Amino acid sequence: MRLFNLFRKEPPSANAARERLKIVLAHERAGLKGPDYLPKLHKDLIRVVRKYITVGDDKVSVRVQDSGTINRLEVNIELPTTSLMHH
Amino acid sequence: MSKIIVMTSGKGGVGKTTSSASFAAGLAQRGHKTVVVDFDVGLRNLDLLMGCERRVVFDFINVINGDARLKQALIKDKRVDNLWILPTSQTRDKDALKKDGVEKVIEQLKDDGFDYIVCDSPAGIEKGALMALYFADEAIVVTNPEISSVRDSDRILGVLSSRSRRAELDMEPVKEHLLLTRYDTNRVQLGEMLTVDDVLEILAVPLLGVIPESESVLRASNLGAPVILDETSPPGQAYSDAVGRFLGEQVAHRFITAEKRGFFHRLLRRTA
Numbered sequence: 001m002r003l004f005n006l007f008r009k010e011p012p013s014a015n016a017a018r019e020r021l022k023i024v025l026a027h028e029r030a031g032l033k034g035p036d037y038l039p040k041l042h043k044d045l046i047r048v049v050r051k052y053i054t055v056g057d058d059k060v061s062v063r064v065q066d067s068g069t070i071n072r073l074e075v076n077i078e079l080p081t082t083s084l085m086h087h
Numbered sequence: 088m089s090k091i092i093v094m095t096s097g098k099g100g101v102g103k104t105t106s107s108a109s110f111a112a113g114l115a116q117r118g119h120k121t122v123v124v125d126f127d128v129g130l131r132n133l134d135l136l137m138g139c140e141r142r143v144v145f146d147f148i149n150v151i152n153g154d155a156r157l158k159q160a161l162i163k164d165k166r167v168d169n170l171w172i173l174p175t176s177q178t179r180d181k182d183a184l185k186k187d188g189v190e191k192v193i194e195q196l197k198d199d200g201f202d203y204i205v206c207d208s209p210a211g212i213e214k215g216a217l218m219a220l221y222f223a224d225e226a227i228v229v230t231n232p233e234i235s236s237v238r239d240s241d242r243i244l245g246v247l248s249s250r251s252r253r254a255e256l257d258m259e260p261v262k263e264h265l266l267l268t269r270y271d272t273n274r275v276q277l278g279e280m281l282t283v284d285d286v287l288e289i290l291a292v293p294l295l296g297v298i299p300e301s302e303s304v305l306r307a308s309n310l311g312a313p314v315i316l317d318e319t320s321p322p323g324q325a326y327s328d329a330v331g332r333f334l335g336e337q338v339a340h341r342f343i344t345a346e347k348r349g350f351f352h353r354l355l356r357r358t359a
Contacts, residue, residue: 012278017234018285025241025289 089197093223097239099210102268107207109315113330115170119202125175126219127209134174138311148176151188184218225262232281264295271300272345296329299342
């Protein structure tokens, strides 16, 4: 077993780096677009929603959809399954 | 017509100053009157890498404040013709760099007939880094094949396209170049390091050059001579190629694939 371990290669890690980068950058680039007030609006919304429901930061998303003639502010709040029963 | 180049990265320690020193020396070697300006106020290091630390009397901030004339602060390189260094100050005053002050000095450098003004940016996205990139016509984004460096480069690219003078005045955008430094072909081959193609795919910026990881870089900084002057060293050659490409020459990329090594050598690396 020991001898076997000596020749065992660590799994290559560059693929993991590449995939993690792609995900994090897709996220950050989306966040950087849009108006400056979005991050603050996002925080305020989370604060208000939390008065009534327990939600994680990642369950509330805010973005501006630009469809040419109109800009639509899209707010998405993912409720925990139990909250529907209690409220 | 002067061209302003910013050497930037977001992340620290990736090789901005090393690259500024070599790039400026390379441009000067090819006959272009070049000045390299240190924007890292309070953490002056370009003077060390250029080997002129004992010749600094006046600096960039003195000129901005009118305490010295530009001619008094510029240091002429002793090895390379056409090359000047404008060192920064060691002051801890964070507000030493102001847009109008920097603009005044840049205008004077233009009037002095410099072909290239290379701005060596500090790390981060604060005042110093913003001032270094604000007036740029072209940006060289120095990146290591490592996730935090690539992420920070992406961020600085965003800053370039929104907060530079060209962006604010709705002019043609700052021309971006990617300089991938500390590239280790052996580790890439083993799947331990992001490849050139990975980084290019993620950042989508044209590749100016790949600088291989090499002990020559530390040696150059120990000696205070830009590594491009070490003409037989792989990083020296890679910088020289990159300068050629910047000036529009067609130069094939080197140092991207691993050199062939014997079985014994590979075995040694594997167990090391």
